[in-house]
Amino acid sequence: MSLQLEPTAEEIQSQRLYTDMGVKDHEYKRIVQLIGRKPNYTEIGLFSVLWSEHCSYKHSKPLLKQFPSSGTHILQGPGEGAGVVDIGDDQAVVFKVESHNHPSAVEPYQGAATGVGGILRDVFSMGARPIALLNSLRFGPLATPHVRYLFEEVVAGISGYGNCVGVPTIGGEVQFDETYAGNPLVNAMCVGLIEQKHLQKGIAAGVGNTVMYVGAPTGRDGIHGATFASEELNESSAEKRPSVQVGDPFTEKRVLEACLELVKSDALVGIQDMGAAGLTSSAAEMASKEGSGIDMNLDVVPQREKGMTPYEMMLSESQERMLLVVQKGREKEMEAICQKWDIESAVIGTVKEDQQLTLEFQGQVVADVPVTALTDEAPVYDVPSEEPFSYQEHQQLPTWRPKRKDHNATLLELLERPTIASKEWVYDQYDHMVQTNTLVMPGSDSAVLRIRGTKKALAMTMDGNSRYIALDPYIGGKIAVAEAARNIVCSGAEPLALTDCLNYGSPEQPNIYWQLEQSTAGMSQACNTFETPVVSGNVSLYNETNGEAIHPTPIVGMVGLVKDLEHVTTQHFKQAGDYIYVIGEAESAWGGSELQLLEDGEISGKVPHMDLDLEEKRQQQVLGAIRDGLIQSAHDISEGGLAVAVAECVMDTEFGAAMTMENNAAELFSETQSRYVISVAPEHAQELEQAIPDARRYGTVTEEKALSIKTREEQTLILQPTDTLTHVWKGAIPCLVRSKV
Amino acid sequence: MVNVHVYITLKEGVLDPQGKAVQHSLTALGYEGVEEVKVGKWIKLEVAEGSDLDARIESMCEQLLANPVIENYTYQVEREAQV
Amino acid sequence: MVNVHVYITLKEGVLDPQGKAVQHSLTALGYEGVEEVKVGKWIKLEVAEGSDLDARIESMCEQLLANPVIENYTYQVEREAQV
Amino acid sequence: MKAAVIVFPGSNCDRDMAHALQDFTDVKTVDLIPHTAESVDRYDAIFLPGGFSYGDYLRSGAIARFAPVMESVVSEAKKGKTVVGICNGFQILLEAGLLPGAMKRNTNLKYICRTVNVKVENSGTRFTSDYEEGEVLRIPIAHGDGNYECDEQTYETLKMNHRIVFSYESDVNGSTGRIAGITNEAGNVLGMMPHPERAMETLLGSEDGRGLFTSVYHHWRDTHVVTT
Numbered sequence A: 001m002s003l004q005l006e007p008t009a010e011e012i013q014s015q016r017l018y019t020d021m022g023v024k025d026h027e028y029k030r031i032v033q034l035i036g037r038k039p040n041y042t043e044i045g046l047f048s049v050l051w052s053e054h055c056s057y058k059h060s061k062p063l064l065k066q067f068p069s070s071g072t073h074i075l076q077g078p079g080e081g082a083g084v085v086d087i088g089d090d091q092a093v094v095f096k097v098e099s100h101n102h103p104s105a106v107e108p109y110q111g112a113a114t115g116v117g118g119i120l121r122d123v124f125s126m127g128a129r130p131i132a133l134l135n136s137l138r139f140g141p142l143a144t145p146h147v148r149y150l151f152e153e154v155v156a157g158i159s160g161y162g163n164c165v166g167v168p169t170i171g172g173e174v175q176f177d178e179t180y181a182g183n184p185l186v187n188a189m190c191v192g193l194i195e196q197k198h199l200q201k202g203i204a205a206g207v208g209n210t211v212m213y214v215g216a217p218t219g220r221d222g223i224h225g226a227t228f229a230s231e232e233l234n235e236s237s238a239e240k241r242p243s244v245q246v247g248d249p250f251t252e253k254r255v256l257e258a259c260l261e262l263v264k265s266d267a268l269v270g271i272q273d274m275g276a277a278g279l280t281s282s283a284a285e286m287a288s289k290e291g292s293g294i295d296m297n298l299d300v301v302p303q304r305e306k307g308m309t310p311y312e313m314m315l316s317e318s319q320e321r322m323l324l325v326v327q328k329g330r331e332k333e334m335e336a337i338c339q340k341w342d343i344e345s346a347v348i349g350t351v352k353e354d355q356q357l358t359l360e361f362q363g364q365v366v367a368d369v370p371v372t373a374l375t376d377e378a379p380v381y382d383v384p385s386e387e388p389f390s391y392q393e394h395q396q397l398p399t400w401r402p403k404r405k406d407h408n409a410t411l412l413e414l415l416e417r418p419t420i421a422s423k424e425w426v427y428d429q430y431d432h433m434v435q436t437n438t439l440v441m442p443g444s445d446s447a448v449l450r451i452r453g454t455k456k457a458l459a460m461t462m463d464g465n466s467r468y469i470a471l472d473p474y475i476g477g478k479i480a481v482a483e484a485a486r487n488i489v490c491s492g493a494e495p496l497a498l499t500d501c502l503n504y505g506s507p508e509q510p511n512i513y514w515q516l517e518q519s520t521a522g523m524s525q526a527c528n529t530f531e532t533p534v535v536s537g538n539v540s541l542y543n544e545t546n547g548e549a550i551h552p553t554p555i556v557g558m559v560g561l562v563k564d565l566e567h568v569t570t571q572h573f574k575q576a577g578d579y580i581y582v583i584g585e586a587e588s589a590w591g592g593s594e595l596q597l598l599e600d601g602e603i604s605g606k607v608p609h610m611d612l613d614l615e616e617k618r619q620q621q622v623l624g625a626i627r628d629g630l631i632q633s634a635h636d637i638s639e640g641g642l643a644v645a646v647a648e649c650v651m652d653t654e655f656g657a658a659m660t661m662e663n664n665a666a667e668l669f670s671e672t673q674s675r676y677v678i679s680v681a682p683e684h685a686q687e688l689e690q691a692i693p694d695a696r697r698y699g700t701v702t703e704e705k706a707l708s709i710k711t712r713e714e715q716t717l718i719l720q721p722t723d724t725l726t727h728v729w730k731g732a733i734p735c736l737v738r739s740k741v
Numbered sequence B, C: 001m002v003n004v005h006v007y008i009t010l011k012e013g014v015l016d017p018q019g020k021a022v023q024h025s026l027t028a029l030g031y032e033g034v035e036e037v038k039v040g041k042w043i044k045l046e047v048a049e050g051s052d053l054d055a056r057i058e059s060m061c062e063q064l065l066a067n068p069v070i071e072n073y074t075y076q077v078e079r080e081a082q083v
Numbered sequence D: 001m002k003a004a005v006i007v008f009p010g011s012n013c014d015r016d017m018a019h020a021l022q023d024f025t026d027v028k029t030v031d032l033i034p035h036t037a038e039s040v041d042r043y044d045a046i047f048l049p050g051g052f053s054y055g056d057y058l059r060s061g062a063i064a065r066f067a068p069v070m071e072s073v074v075s076e077a078k079k080g081k082t083v084v085g086i087c088n089g090f091q092i093l094l095e096a097g098l099l100p101g102a103m104k105r106n107t108n109l110k111y112i113c114r115t116v117n118v119k120v121e122n123s124g125t126r127f128t129s130d131y132e133e134g135e136v137l138r139i140p141i142a143h144g145d146g147n148y149e150c151d152e153q154t155y156e157t158l159k160m161n162h163r164i165v166f167s168y169e170s171d172v173n174g175s176t177g178r179i180a181g182i183t184n185e186a187g188n189v190l191g192m193m194p195h196p197e198r199a200m201e202t203l204l205g206s207e208d209g210r211g212l213f214t215s216v217y218h219h220w221r222d223t224h225v226v227t228t
């Protein structure tokens, strides 16, 4: 649509054209009040994207505020491209998670790929070199061809982008559940490393300074992506998408190297990526953070297509672009660096005193709006919250008990469940070794990367079991954080901080808002207990298909610090003859468990209990014992309970395990929280038992490659060769993917 | 059996990093006047003849061969010259 | 400017993993009688006209666009219909 | 010995390669050389690292082979200098015609990253003298286009002249003859898909890759350093 053909301000009002952009009637009125006149087409476009849920957090802001976000080691909490945490030696770790659910539902390969691209830019825009990528994925059951297509393409997209950029994808998680059949989740996390002195901010400071555009030219990609991400999916979603964003990892790699060089120059004042809502949000946010304004000349914005209008340029979500503020007079230095990396750059504007975002195009002012109206004045909704009936119903249900008696068969069936099965099929496609720092590769509780030149290492993980949260968002929220922390501890690291991605249905539904409220409250409490502040995150709402919301799915991405490489621990058994201990007692905790789902096809009842103080105490004990060199291997007990956990300890090893326990389904399969299975060299047994009083010896790592679990009366509960376990566990996903029926 | 040629290309306006890279490289190699390059796919299939041939081809393209969200396709049926 | 269409495919006798996968999937999807599938490239270029056009195209193909070790190419020049 | 590691736009194993040379061999100088460099003639060995040069758009290595620096790489190779291409580097050497054959997509059409068993088929080369013939190494692979293809005659020639230096113990990507690495006729140019530079430390899983770099170094020392 050319400029002349755009609807006039009057038409926008009289025909309520703003509603097509996702702006509500009362929001429109408020905009008119704020700018003192009717907005033109470009201006209403700016508001529509910045006031979308994706950019303004209008339904979630009050909830996010309750997260603890500071601490002595926190250098940057939420509000910038990514959170920053001090790890000593003048170094810091930088990380954030981002969702790309909606784009991935429509075009899975590109949706996932550009999700990776976006989160990388968030991290290197802080001045940090990306050192790791992780991802958390949710799909429907692999039984349908469309889900298999989504799954294969999403994984291929992540692999295609991350591998090319040369950042190892070292971890993540994948779960499958009916609830995601129409609305897959693709959350990507990036971790970067920085020398603290290079830390950058996205600010437009210094009146008279120059605004520069760096990176790929702008096309008509993904216009209204931010709005799109703030709506539920329906049949017309495919058409609505004007043009899917296509990622170009080769350009990203060059933009990355160029930016890491740019940030070393003192001529650079501020830098931010153009993410959701592109040029609009980066310009408005950079000005807003500094209380300044920006004048921009859109004629000089690098363009890929002919005849683009201001509206299109401002709302485009073309990938691989950055916005810089540079000291006046030093533009040439920046240009030279861009040229070296063969990246386009252009001087497109100036920082000014009045707090207006003013856009010129072909000699006319095409938009002139107060920056604060776009950002700070974005509406925040006090949404009604209502506990759903189902919650009380589940609470009242009598305790669920498994009916199966054949534990041997149950174990194999659990290992075959795609949610539990090995994800090797996925991570084999990710380059998880490039940069040669990966100490613990995908396949253990957390991935661990060494920091060259130091004795330190970083552990990282992503977790979030939505089944608990669906039944009980408050306890489920606590569990999500606790599980992530437990995974970090198992690898020998101390949890530092976390980033979170809140994937929910429509917050305008009181029941869903209640889920948000309860789960974030639970998460906050856990963060407080573990002293792991939330330093960054992302909110993805309206994850619904034709009115049906997904399970509430907050994903936690956590980073921990290994103080000494000696402490790095994995879940795999290390030596025959080592004693196997289980820490924590099993209770009959079945609500939301994998076994319940296996037996009933649905989840119900009360979720496992979560005592945060006990959780914290055990984490300290386990970490202490690891640091004291008492522990050979450590694995937390989660989906599928102890039997699955022990099976995972023997798989991919030359060993087996011989254990004795009660003939009790809870012992074997319950998902009681705050539990671990560890192995300990016999000479350390006594010391360990003192250090961790809740540790009970259950058996021994054996040379014989089989998992044998018996009762004290020598009744066999489980007997499976290690190879069978491995075969079933590793074969499950490839087999499902290959089946074309 | 007939030979079917399916030609797939990115839709107008969709970024084509491959095309861009090839164009860049051709220019660097000294080929002047190469203005636009698009890299697409050409799929050759040997398919059984039949009255529903067109319908079958179209359905194959939409279901599997092309990605209708970002790609367009055209096709050609090549029949042996009749004697 | 003229539009040039370059079609590249693996040489006869070179196994085509992509083609095989497509054929497999088509059969699995229930399309019967799909015998052979080859996945190749279709590169569209906008090139300056000139008497040496054919020579230029051939040289571009041999130097860059196709890998003569395993690929064959053909091309077509599309000229606007003359009035 | 002076080693050059070429950095193409999109290379991403360049630093890993430099670390391998610097930290685990006695090579004195290791320089990262940009793709725009005019000459690499002052180096004793030239390493083409892995990654996605030019995004691997069109075909892996196809565009990189025309990078300005390649002219000098080719002429040094013809003069008998040691040239090693790993992964994307191997693909570039194939495209440049310094080694015979071509790469196709892996048979499973997916990128594969995992540690595999690689057999030393010929320990009589300057790249493998520190290994035992028949030794099985644990070395990571990480590629989408590692399915080596050549015609029968080329394959016979490679085999007869012991130019197949490394092979996969099992079929991982569909390569003709399970070829993982080959040399040129003169024996001074090696291309291999597995990443020895990722197998330098037990801490990271394997140190079986060291032999490659030490062999290259020892070859240089034996031919350049006069011992009395």
Ligand SMILES: Nc1ncnc2c1ncn2[C@@H]1O[C@H](COP(=O)(O)OP(=O)(O)O)[C@@H](O)[C@H]1O
Binding pocket: A054, A055, A064, A067, A077, A078, A079, A080, A081, A082, A083, A096, A122, A275, A276, A500, A501, A502, A534, A535, A536, A537, A538, A539
């Ligand atoms: N769930 C959350 N918890 C904590 N911080 C959050 C959360 N969601 C978003 N944030 C923070 O709000 C800021 C804006 O987020 P976002 O709009 O996603 O960033 P971007 O513009 O880079 O996409 C970021 O600093 C982000 O870390």
Ligand SMILES: [Mg+2]
Binding pocket: A081, A122, A273, A275
């Ligand atoms: Mg951002």
